[in-house]
Structure formats: C-alpha cells, structure tokens
Amino acid sequence: MSTPYGRIKGSAIRELVLWYEQHHDASLVRAVARAMPPELDAQLDPDAQGLGILANRWYDARVVHLLLDATVAKHPPSARDALIREGLRIAVKGAARGMYAFVITQLVSPELYARNIARLWSLLQDTGERRIELVGAHEAISITRDWRGHHPLACRVNQHMMATILELMGKTNVRFEKERCVSDGGADCRYRFSWTG
16 A cells, blocks of 8 residues: 555665665664654664565655655765766666576667667656656656655666666766756656767
C-alpha cells in the first residue's frame, strides 16, 4: 500500500547506502537513521550494515529523501554530481549481481532501455510514470510525471542512473541537462541526454 509520499524499493537504495558506509561516512548514515521522525524510524536499523535495508522491501520515499539530503550535505555543491555518479556506478554493479541481474544484462541498447523503462520504473517506484523518447541516434529525453516520491535530489539521482546505464552500454561522453522539473514548477521532469559511441 502506497503512502501519500510514495514508496521506493529497497533495491534502489541498498547498494548506495552500503557504498556510502564503506567509502565515506558510516556514522553519518547511522545518525540519520537514528534521527528519523517517529513514523519512519522503524523502517531502518541504525546498527545494521546498510541500515538493514532489504532489497525486496518497500520504503516510504521520505526515508530515502532524508538519507540523500544528509549524505550530500557535507559535500560542496560542486562535488555532488561526481559523488552521486561514483555511488551509482558501484550500485549498478551490485544490482547486476543481485536480484535485478537479468534485467540489467538485458539493457544492451538505448532502444531496449526506452522500451522497458516504464516496467523498470514500476519495479522500483510505486507512483509515477517514466518514459524515454529517443530523438536521434545519440540523443534522448527522459520524462517523469505524477511521481509522488519526487524530491529534487532523488530526481537528479534518477538522471545519473540513466547516464550510468548508458555508460554500461558502452556510450561515452554521456551528458544530460535539465529542461524542466516539478521542483521548479514544471508539469513534469524532463531531461535531455546526449552521448557518443
């Protein structure tokens, strides 16, 4: 059952939390887990590795938002995109060994990715719609709408995830830029991607 804020599957965040614990600051994520509002604090175990996040469990999106906000806050804004991308490269590799291994190995081209993004989205988010429109041999537009779990940083993470997956397909010079976002009053979140290779 969804919440007013939507839910996110543990597999979307578990590998990121493990990576941050191992390579940055385990005490920070534990402190965030301990400071969760009462209605959310039972969802995490501050004393467990990876905060006890289970890949196949749904989590209130606010839990993810609080974790994201806290983990990037100690890094300067100019370093945050690189931090997110570094974490996602590790997270995607972890997912490729886990329960989504088959799905990830099937994403061998932008066309297949675009064709399957709605189904992939519903595996990780319980609200919203996601689609990818290919607008050229080396260009695509990512569109997300009606996502109750939206958060500016979570939205940015989604775009970096798409960039990481394109890189795993062998695409190079992957770039994206925001055209609009619900955080800025847009009707949806729209990002334009380009790449070579």
